[in-house]
Amino acid sequence: MRIQLNGEPFELPEGQTVAELLDRLELAGRRVAVELNLDIVPRSQHAATALREGDRVEVVHAIGGG
Amino acid sequence: MSQVRSDKPFTLAGRTYQSRLLVGTGKYKDLEETRLAIEASGAEIVTVAVRRTNIGQNPGEPNLLDVIPPDRYTILPNTAGCYDAAEAVRTCRLARELLDGHKLVKLEVLADQKTLFPNVIETLKAAEVLVKDGFDVMVYTSDDPIIARQLAELGCIAVMPLAGLIGTGLGICNPYNLQIILEEASVPVLVDAGVGTASDATIAMELGCEAVLMNSAIAHAQNPVLMAEAMKHAIVAGRMAYLAGRMPKKLYASASSPLEGMIR
Numbered sequence: 378m379r380i381q382l383n384g385e386p387f388e389l390p391e392g393q394t395v396a397e398l399l400d401r402l403e404l405a406g407r408r409v410a411v412e413l414n415l416d417i418v419p420r421s422q423h424a425a426t427a428l429r430e431g432d433r434v435e436v437v438h439a440i441g442g443g
Numbered sequence: 444m445s446q447v448r449s450d451k452p453f454t455l456a457g458r459t460y461q462s463r464l465l466v467g468t469g470k471y472k473d474l475e476e477t478r479l480a481i482e483a484s485g486a487e488i489v490t491v492a493v494r495r496t497n498i499g500q501n502p503g504e505p506n507l508l509d510v511i512p513p514d515r516y517t518i519l520p521n522t523a524g525c526y527d528a529a530e531a532v533r534t535c536r537l538a539r540e541l542l543d544g545h546k547l548v549k550l551e552v553l554a555d556q557k558t559l560f561p562n563v564i565e566t567l568k569a570a571e572v573l574v575k576d577g578f579d580v581m582v583y584t585s586d587d588p589i590i591a592r593q594l595a596e597l598g599c600i601a602v603m604p605l606a607g608l609i610g611t612g613l614g615i616c617n618p619y620n621l622q623i624i625l626e627e628a629s630v631p632v633l634v635d636a637g638v639g640t641a642s643d644a645t646i647a648m649e650l651g652c653e654a655v656l657m658n659s660a661i662a663h664a665q666n667p668v669l670m671a672e673a674m675k676h677a678i679v680a681g682r683m684a685y686l687a688g689r690m691p692k693k694l695y696a697s698a699s700s701p702l703e704g705m706i707r
Binding site: 409415417420437443 | 494
């Protein structure tokens, strides 16, 4: 299936969860925050949240800023 | 130092800080320089931006929060780059998740890329939503005393007028507006943006600001680590001068040495 990940199309197997997506991106255990279709997915829900075709996912982190 | 000890503490959202200097983490050469400059500044509150991760690029890359660990510093996530209220609110919610429920945010909603001047209408809208949502909002705004007052009335915990445009280093462009804001402040007022060198920070503190937030003045100095230390002293000097109360300005001279006992 195809999702929009940080604004870009991204292919992944059917039924993958947010936690599996982060694993795939080598971001598991990193300090990131995830938004799914404009709603925050709390860290505690990553493993229980399955992704669907067309989902819009944002994965963000902290960078330098003023 | 006794005056400093008798100073009231600098408190934000129920937490007390020793340093009245807040620093940004942008524009540094690398994370090591960021770390060294922040350490030299003595700042305890450090701003960060929230951005998309680079998908598939350098997964092992060191993270900013590894060099400014949230257990040692108070992380102040900003909404820099946001041009409307909805975008700013969304960014704050992501920041809260990123920092495990941390409620302190720096709200800034910009109006224009050339000036990075705040869009105060969108700022007011965002502030209202964020305060209701339980955030502790430190808000970047223009030096308009009426807007500053309205932001405080909405429940922002600190109002942060610009002293000059972001990244210009032009210094305290309108001390009179800042003075009006400070005179009627019901929440801490911090200067955010415009400071270019140590004397600017001192002037802001002499005016009675609770603290100063800066980034470019340190990061874009020829020697950022040295400038960070200079800023630390400038903030302390300005605060002490404010507490001490300056002498009145006079048009004509007044001799410091007595006239008695002159050899004539």
